[in-house]
Amino acid sequence: MGERDWISRYFAPLVASPGAAALRDDVAELSTPSGPVIATVDALVEGVHFFPDDPVDTIARKLVRANVSDIIAKGARPLEALLTLGWPGTRPEEQLARFAAALGDELSSWGIRLIGGDTTASPQGLFLSLTLTGQSGPGGVIRRSGAQAGDRLWVTGAIGAALLGYRALRDGRVDDPHVAAYREPQLAPLAITGLLRDCATGSMDVSDGLLGDARMLAEASGLSVTVDLDAVPYAGGASTLEERLALASWGDDYQVLFAAPESVTSRILAYAGEEGIKVTQIGSFASGAGLTACMDGARVNLPERLGFEHG
Amino acid sequence: MGERDWISRYFAPLVASPGAAALRDDVAELSTPSGPVIATVDALVEGVHFFPDDPVDTIARKLVRANVSDIIAKGARPLEALLTLGWPGTRPEEQLARFAAALGDELSSWGIRLIGGDTTASPQGLFLSLTLTGQSGPGGVIRRSGAQAGDRLWVTGAIGAALLGYRALRDGRVDDPHVAAYREPQLAPLAITGLLRDCATGSMDVSDGLLGDARMLAEASGLSVTVDLDAVPYAGGASTLEERLALASWGDDYQVLFAAPESVTSRILAYAGEEGIKVTQIGSFASGAGLTACMDGARVNLPERLGFEHG
Structure with a gap:
């Protein structure tokens, strides 16, 4: 299954924000709340941050939480996410479906909107990266x-x-x-x-x-x-x-x-x-x-x- | 060399934006220009998007350009970037230095500020992901x-x-x-x-x-x-x-x-x-x-x- 099919089948349904144009455009619009917007990015790599046989739904949740952790530690509320997914051909489509479902579930539990991403083949091992924005409080970022x-x-x-x-x-x-x-x-x-x-x-x-x-x-x-x-x-x-x-x-x-x-x-x-x-x-x-x-x-x-x- | 050493030695010098706190905090502040801010993310993977023996400085430039291409095609000006770098232990430090130098050079040629990132080991093969924001024109995003x-x-x-x-x-x-x-x-x-x-x-x-x-x-x-x-x-x-x-x-x-x-x-x-x-x-x-x-x-x-x- 090609990249475009993955996106439309598994990730487009996770997207509700109008700025994301249902992932059908090259870019997404970030929301512009009053006050500073912050951003962080965290990656998870098979064999480094998780075991190859860890269930994929737990990998999705860990990815989101590693990023949410950075945002809430600054007193900020998580806003929007962009996902990079390097998926090895050896992992079956059923795993991708489970991954996407858990990702969507975890993102919504924090009120985060998925607004974009890039999916690609990975010759060896699963890797993931999530960019997450957040809205600081009126006092600004807690450094x-x-x-x-x-x-x-x-x-x-x-x-x-x-x-x-x-x-x-x-x-x-x-x-x-x-x-x-x-x-x-x-x-x-x-x-x-x-x-x-x-x-x-x-x-x-x-x-x-x-x-x-x-x-x-x-x-x-x-x-x-x-x-x-x-x-x-x-x-x-x-x-x-x-x-x-x-x-x-x-x-x-x-x-x-x-x-x-x-x-x-x-x-x-x-x-x-x-x-x-x-x-x-x-x-x-x-x-x-x-x-x-x-x-x-x-x-x-x-x-x-x-x-x-x-x- | 550990992740923190890489960041301070090779990537912190690329950072000029005050919102990035020289990559020493968990998060970076995005700039908030008037008008919509858009974002895109593109990944490059060894063996998929480049050859293993492609010079690393060309890989850095290709990474930036793949993302810039999405932003300028929407009539928007590139603003800020967050980098994810999965670096295999088999690639020597000298390559990392060359990669970072080319990345900094390419980013500044487009007026892009590096504001954050995550570096990690990669058991097999180099992978990279860049998130790039952009400022739309007064007429909004060209869809x-x-x-x-x-x-x-x-x-x-x-x-x-x-x-x-x-x-x-x-x-x-x-x-x-x-x-x-x-x-x-x-x-x-x-x-x-x-x-x-x-x-x-x-x-x-x-x-x-x-x-x-x-x-x-x-x-x-x-x-x-x-x-x-x-x-x-x-x-x-x-x-x-x-x-x-x-x-x-x-x-x-x-x-x-x-x-x-x-x-x-x-x-x-x-x-x-x-x-x-x-x-x-x-x-x-x-x-x-x-x-x-x-x-x-x-x-x-x-x-x-x-x-x-x-x-």
Whole structure:
């Protein structure tokens, strides 16, 4: 089946926006809301970001969530998406149908409109890339660089579920409960954007490992940061230093890491409670530079390489 | 070398736009000009859209031009780009440096700002995807669907150069003059947007073969179209019907195909002459449906499959 047939059969039905001209034109019109529009792009590659035999519907959901994670971490609402799909001839059409259905479902659950894309053959392995736009709040984009000395460090959800799921799949334990978290990361709900707009001075998503990302947030803000390893909400409840560092250095958590003044602590907890968002205070910023991690009240030695980098 | 090192060493220097925060944030701000902003995405895959041993600087230029072609064919000016790069470990860092330099050079030659991207490992083969935004003219986006019965069909540049270059590379004739056109398609200059805004009723870029694309333009406008095969400006000057059909059915021309009323013919020719744009009138639209091709004053039989589809 050729590219044009794929588009009309599986992707055109996902498109509702008039600007997209049902994917029948070369370009799509972006919506132009008031206030800044932001954009991000994230790719997933077979054998790098997912296993070859991961179900394609979970790959579609992971693709969308990896991008949504970037947008909501900035206090912005996801708007419109363009998809690049490199599809190997070895994968049957039935998989493409399942992929497209899951993609459409996941996009609509976040209110995202698919407005364009490019589908192509791929000689080896499936690869995907999604460009996603988002609408910032009236206060503009929440950057990494806004944290202040004295601010507290917060994180949503749990850290390390993707690593536990990855290990399980690698070792053939497909029924492990963390497999779902590796394949379909659980993001903070969209309501996190309200909390961030109201309270956060700086934020980013945790996609390359909690500790390395915390260091990046501090560095962008010209500060030092201390992370309390006893406070971090580990998936699976790690207790040894080695396991805690492993979970806090692996990628694909897709949680939000943010800085907020101590004075808004109770407001954060109240908002999170109302909206059912799990948030945990895990550290604080100070003047200076660098990352310190503590456990049982003592500073721990950190390995040289903290961040997770695919490849 | 890890992903973050690549970005800071090779791609961050390409970024000038303040909204991109030098690629150090998760998202970039799109500019918000007055009038509609459009977007397109095009991917290139090793072994599908380019040969494994094509020089990487030509791959970078082809990637940009494939996207620019979509934008300028709509009468719009290219604005901002986000890059997805799947880089195989087998390609040395020196190639990445050359790729990035050519990409930066090509983007600036069109006035495009690189504002974001994602780089990842690729287990097999290089793949690339570029999302490009553009600013429409005050009259809005020139769609495929605006052609009127009686309009003339025009095309820029020459048709089939990419096929001649592809054949040469396939057969090992690397010194063939058409190889350059396959690797680095020659687009109409940016000034074509002024002509299109002023004169075109419908337009698209020729990327899947002239004849199939002409049929699509007519179909989107609810019309029939006749193409005069004697008038088409073939690269290399084809004279037999078989060769003409081959050149007019192969993809990757990246020329602009547009419809315009007969009354503006002299305006088109005058504008094109002033700006040094090659334009050729190659047919006309009428009521009805379907594509007719003529040669030596007689209708010719067309093969069932006209468009070129990668994969």
